[in-house]
Amino acid sequence: MATAASPSERLSSYNPATHEVIGSVPIHGPAEVDAIVARAKVAAERWAQLSLAARREELTAFRKALAAHADELADLLHRENGKPEIEALTEVMMALGHVQHAGACAEAALAPRRVSAGLLANFRATISYHPVGVVGVIGPWNYPLFTPMGSIAYALAAGNAVVWKPSELTPLIAVKVAEIAAQSLAQPDLLQVVTGAGPTGAALARSAVDKIAFTGSAATGRRVMTAAAERLTPVLLELGGKDPMIVAEDADLGKAAEACVYGALTNAGQACISVERVYVADAVHDRFVDEVVKQVRNLKVGGDDGHLGAITSDAQIAIIKDHLEDAVAKGAKVLTGGPAAISGSYVQPTVLTDVDHRMKVMTEETFGPVIPIKRVGSVDEAVQLANESKYGLGSSVFAGKAARAIADRLRAGMTSVNSVMAFAGIPSLPFGGIGDSGFGRIHGDEGIREFTRIKSTAEQTMALPLNLMSFRLPKEMPARLRQMIRQLYGDGVVAKAGDWLRKLRS
Numbered sequence: 001m002a003t004a005a006s007p008s009e010r011l012s013s014y015n016p017a018t019h020e021v022i023g024s025v026p027i028h029g030p031a032e033v034d035a036i037v038a039r040a041k042v043a044a045e046r047w048a049q050l051s052l053a054a055r056r057e058e059l060t061a062f063r064k065a066l067a068a069h070a071d072e073l074a075d076l077l078h079r080e081n082g083k084p085e086i087e088a089l090t091e092v093m094m095a096l097g098h099v100q101h102a103g104a105c106a107e108a109a110l111a112p113r114r115v116s117a118g119l120l121a122n123f124r125a126t127i128s129y130h131p132v133g134v135v136g137v138i139g140p141w142n143y144p145l146f147t148p149m150g151s152i153a154y155a156l157a158a159g160n161a162v163v164w165k166p167s168e169l170t171p172l173i174a175v176k177v178a179e180i181a182a183q184s185l186a187q188p189d190l191l192q193v194v195t196g197a198g199p200t201g202a203a204l205a206r207s208a209v210d211k212i213a214f215t216g217s218a219a220t221g222r223r224v225m226t227a228a229a230e231r232l233t234p235v236l237l238e239l240g241g242k243d244p245m246i247v248a249e250d251a252d253l254g255k256a257a258e259a260c261v262y263g264a265l266t267n268a269g270q271a272c273i274s275v276e277r278v279y280v281a282d283a284v285h286d287r288f289v290d291e292v293v294k295q296v297r298n299l300k301v302g303g304d305d306g307h308l309g310a311i312t313s314d315a316q317i318a319i320i321k322d323h324l325e326d327a328v329a330k331g332a333k334v335l336t337g338g339p340a341a342i343s344g345s346y347v348q349p350t351v352l353t354d355v356d357h358r359m360k361v362m363t364e365e366t367f368g369p370v371i372p373i374k375r376v377g378s379v380d381e382a383v384q385l386a387n388e389s390k391y392g393l394g395s396s397v398f399a400g401k402a403a404r405a406i407a408d409r410l411r412a413g414m415t416s417v418n419s420v421m422a423f424a425g426i427p428s429l430p431f432g433g434i435g436d437s438g439f440g441r442i443h444g445d446e447g448i449r450e451f452t453r454i455k456s457t458a459e460q461t462m463a464l465p466l467n468l469m470s471f472r473l474p475k476e477m478p479a480r481l482r483q484m485i486r487q488l489y490g491d492g493v494v495a496k497a498g499d500w501l502r503k504l505r506s
């Protein structure tokens with residue numbers, strides 16, 4: 001791990017299931033952060049000069065080294081975040097999928113594009129993509145490897161260096177990844193880590209990085225954007241969500257219930273694209289609820305083989321408890337779990353019915369193992385309620401033939417049809433939201449170009465006798481321009497660029 005200075009203060013990382021200390025990291029202040037960013041600038045310049053093929057080769061070496069340490073990484077995820085081993089391994093696998101995809105698709109995504117020069121047909125017009133320089137990645141604690149890797153891999157593939165600030169709750173996994181990067185990438189300082197709590201993230205947001213990719217809450221996202229505004233540093237914000245799921249009358253109820261239980265409870269509900277609220281057609285509501293409850297009752301909470309692990313922080317448990325108590329006070333019916341079933345770091349999966357939009361559990365991000373199910377009279381009502389949110393990240397629809405049409409009506413960055421969360425597992429699909437869920441995209445070609453500056457080049461291929469970009473124009477030019485305006489854009493004959501060129505030549 002990179003340390004520009006030797007900060008004396010250290011931050012401990014705890015196992016949320018046992019509260020044992022599992023390691024500690026330095027706390028980097030603004031001076032150390034600035035020094036690390038300065039080193040990254042040097043690395044970025046060297047890296048940007050390499051060919052795309054050479055960068056792909058290095059990223060392949062990095063990916064293979066990460067894969068060789070998969071068990072160690074999964075173990076750290078399990079101990080530091082609290083997620084069960086199977087979910088930790090899945091996270092490692094998904095993160096590696098993005099490293100592979102970013103390396104493989106960079107060449108095509110970044111290829112310069114020739115576009116029409118329009119009326120200036122004597123020009124060759126090209127769009128090209130260039131690295132921004134150093135990308136500061138501020139990562140969350142819920143998917144401490146997969147989520148930041150969605151920015152890191154694409155930023156590196158686009159030719160940038162990265163400085164990564166992990167959450168104070170999960171710094172060890174980041175330190176391990178930076179160690180692996182230092183060993184496997186021939187270029188030094190390409191991926192460095194700064195550790196500490198919020199102030200270290202704030203220092204990175206104020207530093208000389210050329211772009212910031214932030215994942216976390218909308219409140220902190222606003223603070224990051226405000227800090228970045230001082231230097232006009234562009235930001236990409238991947239914030240929270242309140243993802244709706246719609247179950248129509250003609251949906252396959254067994255599949256919908258299974259997907260709902262997984263989508264709401266994987267990672268103990270601590271996912272930005274968790275199913276956070278469910279709208280079910282009146283005709284199938286009771287059968288759907290019965291099926292969900294049956295499946296939830298079969299889940300095991302805690303232990304190495306549990307389906308649900310510990311909640312990562314006490315602060316998160318407090319938010320979940322508050323949402324559940326608020327819902328119960330406003331009339332929600334608890335079918336499993338509930339506020340009284342929270343014990344230590346564990347929250348029992350909770351199914352609620354009789355919920356409405358006065359309740360926090362239907363409007364604020366709960367980020368816990370909670371499935372609030374609302375009965376609706378029609379698909380229109382379901383769509384209207386689904387869209388009634390300040391967030392707009394993921395969403396899902398279970399229905400028959402109309403499923404795709406319903407999906408298209410949802411105001412969200414991403415939708416899975418007859419499935420949940422699938423868009424996150426398809427590396428070529430861009431990932432991101434709208435509204436309070438943020439802006440900008442990671443993953444896919446868009447996710448690579450997100451970490452580039454776009455350059456437009458207009459190259460004159462042939463000189464014309466009449467040069468409009470000159471003060472030496474003939475006297476009759478205003479009259480000719482009036483005629484052209486009418487012909488090109490008015491009610492007159494629609495002229496083609498070629499005709500226009502011929503006119504200019506004559």
Ligand code: NDP
Binds near residue numbers: 168169217240
């Ligand atoms: P935050 O948004 O506070 O944390 C996200 C990242 O930002 C962490 O690395 C954090 O560091 C860092 N950070 C904190 N303060 C600053 C700052 N001033 N400037 C720059 N970076 C900063 O998330 P919380 O842990 O507070 O979680 C609160 C809620 O956010 C959750 O309940 C959930 O609803 C939502 N959330 C959403 C996530 C998502 O995937 N969209 C992920 C995480 C949370 P540190 O952890 O060291 O303070």
